[in-house]
Amino acid sequence: MKTTELFDMFLKQEDEPFSGWDFSFIGSTGRVQNSLLPWSYCSKVLPMMKSAETMLDMGTGGGELLSKLRPFPAKTYATEGYEPNIKIAQQTLEPLGVKVKSFKDDDSLPFSNHQFDLIINKHESYSEKEIFRILKSGGMFLTQQVGGFDCLEINEILQAPIQQEYLDWNLENAARKLKDNGFNILETDEAFPTQRFFDVGALIYYLKAIPWQIEDFSVSAYRDQLFQVHQMIEKNGFIDVKQHRFLLVATPQ
Template sequence: MDFTELKKQWLAEEQASFKGWDFSHIRGRWMDEQLPWDYEQLLRRYLSCEHQLLDMGTGGGEFLLSLNHPYSQCSVTEGYEPNVQLCKERLEPLGITVRKIENPLHIPYPDASFDLVINRHEAYDFKEVYRILKPGGTFITQQVGGKNDDDLVAKLGCVKELPDPKTFDLQNAMHYALQASFNVELGYEAFTPIEFYDVGAFVYFAHIIEWEFGGFQVESHFDQLCTLAQELAEHGCIRGSEHRYLLVLKK
């Protein structure tokens, strides 16, 4: 195995561009989120054409646009500055309201603004989401659990940068939702496989998910990547496990 040539490829993957929340660069080179629920199908059960909809942490608006909801009734929040600018360029001309969020404890929209708030993998505060929902409104969130990618993180020898990963699970989320006066309609939790079919795809992923793979760089973790290349040669993939949970809450 020519690790010198592989290192050049891995360094190139580390520098590959990333916009919005779009992993098309590694399409066909990995598998993730083989979940027992369908986030989009679920939220469509709660979404009506007349609803005011907020997508928290919209990335570049890719998922929101796929819903084909009336643009004038769509709003988004985004905190990552490059994505904020992307949303202003892509979404505002369509009539979608874009607001930058600095702190999940303050969502920059008035009380009782939305019939449905959706949130996939974005930070939130239950009380603040409750505030911006209309009476009878729904909050649907799919979140990354605290045990997500633990095995892959260990293989690289990295350290997660979450404040306390042990508290990120369905049981704790339901507890805090009830404290915020929500009614729990649905709650799901799952551990499912994630697979990478070349080491470069994993490098691209780990470089982006920097809050899980703290301090990761090809140069500093080259030996671990070589070990992963050998694992790939033996087993046909690099495999880890994902932790997800989902809540449907009513105000």
């Protein structure tokens, strides 16, 4: 297949549906691959769940990950703020006994003071004050976050604006904010694993799923730059970008 014909085929990935928080369309097929982190989020969550009676999963997406972490504590809740995901999460989690709550504002979660033994959070925003309010004394907050330097090479390659407001989101600043809001920090880690794209269609699908990376992204707006990426991949076999991840475990003082 000619370069331009293959490129036109990959451009159609813009129209592929994306639901919940499921990247298997490009991940399970090996079209995008990530290098390993020095920790496992789920391996840290599971022992904490064993000793918890009440748990909250923040930003559950479509419930894909939480549904695999059974057995749940006796009272388990999940939040989701993205409207299309709420029904998906309810359909996935509520038959398993998890109550799914929608919310609009990190500073106003629909829970009582000191309600949870354990709050887990993977790649979801949060308010330190609100976490402190709803977490029990002696409770645990575990979060894995996407740092502000995540995949900036994508923006550079496509000559797209970088979202400046996220650049200071890193382990040091996140830990400081938790300390300032009454937490003791129990564990930290930070890493910059590689994310590898093997075709430009996988990159297009990825960018449509995470619109905050390039806010004005569309195939029509970035067609020329995408063709350059396509040519780079045809020459080298892939393109690599650096992800940014950090882990925090904290408890109220």
